[in-house]
Amino acid sequence: MKIELIVPVIVDHLFQGFLDSVEANSILPQRILLIDNTPKGIKPKSSKVEIVRLKSKTGMVNESWNLGIKHISRNCDAVGIYNDDIILNPFFFTRMIETLQWNKMCAVACPNTVETTQSLKRGKVSRVVMEEREGWCFTIKKPVLDLIPPIPDTVFKTFWGDNIIWNETRDRGFFWAKDLGNPIWHYKGVSILATGKRKSKRPEWLAWQKLKAIIK
Numbered sequence: 001m002k003i004e005l006i007v008p009v010i011v012d013h014l015f016q017g018f019l020d021s022v023e024a025n026s027i028l029p030q031r032i033l034l035i036d037n038t039p040k041g042i043k044p045k046s047s048k049v050e051i052v053r054l055k056s057k058t059g060m061v062n063e064s065w066n067l068g069i070k071h072i073s074r075n076c077d078a079v080g081i082y083n084d085d086i087i088l089n090p091f092f093f094t095r096m097i098e099t100l101q102w103n104k105m106c107a108v109a110c111p112n113t114v115e116t117t118q119s120l121k122r123g124k125v126s127r128v129v130m131e132e133r134e135g136w137c138f139t140i141k142k143p144v145l146d147l148i149p150p151i152p153d154t155v156f157k158t159f160w161g162d163n164i165i166w167n168e169t170r171d172r173g174f175f176w177a178k179d180l181g182n183p184i185w186h187y188k189g190v191s192i193l194a195t196g197k198r199k200s201k202r203p204e205w206l207a208w209q210k211l212k213a214i215i216k
Helices: 014-023 061-070 092-102 161-171 190-195 197-215
Strands: 003-009 031-036 050-054 078-082 106-114 127-129 137-141 175-186
Touching: 003 014, 003 061, 003 092, 014 031, 031 061, 061 078, 061 161, 078 092, 092 106, 092 137, 092 175, 106 161, 137 161, 137 175, 161 175
Parallel strands: 003 031, 003 078, 031 050, 106 175
Antiparallel strands: 078 137, 106 137, 127 175
């Protein structure tokens, strides 16, 4: 399975730790689309993974996701949309692929986010159908992603893009699955807090409530 990653980067020092955890895997993505939203710009290098650096116009999360999706390769089978403030385990991609292949109606695979005090040791395969979306690290089958229209990023700039993808997949009869034995760390909110973007959550939430009312 050919995988490509979309990773918006807001805080420059976070990406290297994420990249190191990617490179520690035996199965690697064919490309990382780094959406560089840092103030001064970063130019990380890797001898194992091709890194394509893109610059968004607004520096916002959902516009960055849309930009990355536009540049995904046609021969890609799955697309990982990940935060820059996560750390993967060394078998992450193997287990993620196994979850996506587990059921043809599984559109999205998520890992199990554990406390940073816990080990990233591989656990027993234990897959559950998810009742809520998790937007900081999800991998979606590209044929399913191709069915979903772009996020309206002039309305939803930082938040609710993952909710839209969640609804779009489930409305088409697909489900999201989590492998409880595939752990990651997530330094929650580090990027958002560092840039002060959390203040936009309330107005975007109100817009999201209006959109849900229209959908219903």
